[in-house]
Amino acid sequence: MTLSSPIAESLIVPLRWEGQLFGQLDLDIPLGSTDHFTDTDVETMKNFARVCDAFHALRVYARKEETFLEKLLSVLMKALEYHDRYTRGHSETSAFYALQIAHRLRLGPEATKKLYWATFIHDVGKIFIPQEILSKPDKLSEEEYRLIKLHPLKSEELIRGVEGLEDIATIIRHHHERWDGTGYPDGLRGEEIPLPSRIIAVVDAFEAMTSDRPYRRALGIDEAITELRRAGGTQFDPVIAKIMATILEEELEKSRK
Numbered sequence: 474m475t476l477s478s479p480i481a482e483s484l485i486v487p488l489r490w491e492g493q494l495f496g497q498l499d500l501d502i503p504l505g506s507t508d509h510f511t512d513t514d515v516e517t518m519k520n521f522a523r524v525c526d527a528f529h530a531l532r533v534y535a536r537k538e539e540t541f542l543e544k545l546l547s548v549l550m551k552a553l554e555y556h557d558r559y560t561r562g563h564s565e566t567s568a569f570y571a572l573q574i575a576h577r578l579r580l581g582p583e584a585t586k587k588l589y590w591a592t593f594i595h596d597v598g599k600i601f602i603p604q605e606i607l608s609k610p611d612k613l614s615e616e617e618y619r620l621i622k623l624h625p626l627k628s629e630e631l632i633r634g635v636e637g638l639e640d641i642a643t644i645i646r647h648h649h650e651r652w653d654g655t656g657y658p659d660g661l662r663g664e665e666i667p668l669p670s671r672i673i674a675v676v677d678a679f680e681a682m683t684s685d686r687p688y689r690r691a692l693g694i695d696e697a698i699t700e701l702r703r704a705g706g707t708q709f710d711p712v713i714a715k716i717m718a719t720i721l722e723e724e725l726e727k728s729r730k
């Protein structure tokens with residue numbers, strides 16, 4: 474029926490949430506029709522409006538909760554940045570490249586979102602590692618290295634307790650596994666390692682290679698690309714390492730134009 478059609482009867486039910494009108498359901502019977510709204514129609518519409526109200530309320534709560542969770546994760550990362558100065562800016566850059574890889578792998582929206590947040594907070598467990606070890610300019614002792622290697626488990630432990638973030642906790646646990654099985658904490662190899670964890674391993678390593686550390690200077694992008702290609706199939710998933718190298722080569726190409 475068009476807006477200009479003459480109407481014989483209308484049944485309008487308001488949609489409300491917390492006393493606020495957010496819409497209305499509107500059914501019309503055109504002029505000339507022999508139909509009439511019955512009491513049952515009115516009841517059905519009221520029930521339908523209740524379902525709409527509930528659905529709207531659920532969406533509002535879900536959005537509020539999601540925003541809250543995102544803020545909470547950002548605050549956690551800020552805390553880590555104060556604790557470990559080498560983390561500053563690291564999470565954002567890694568998450569930025571993880572999104573680009575997800576796009577090229579055509580991951581769905583839900584998987585991409587999980588990957589983004591897992592990348593963003595994967596090192597949060599470093600909060601439990603003493604600052605002197607994180608910023609030590611010399612070679613780490615065996616004991617110090619053992620402590621550093623605990624951070625994926627600590628990250629997992631922190632996140633595992635948050636309802637709805639269980640998948641992210643698993644992704645984080647495995648971000649230091651290596652394609653050839655020599656990584657930690659579980660020594661998983663190849664496709665045993667969750668795909669998002671393999672992506673984090675690549676973007677994380679790239680970020681580390683191209684940042685200054687107390688014990689070595691940062692690599693240039695060209696050198697990092699060579700390293701990514703070299704370590705594809707040993708340290709990294711070869712497909713993901715190749716995608717990352719291609720993304721970086723395209724960026725370099727653009728910047729030279």
Ligand SMILES: [Fe+2]
Pocket residue numbers: 595596624625648649
């Ligand atoms: Fe890490």
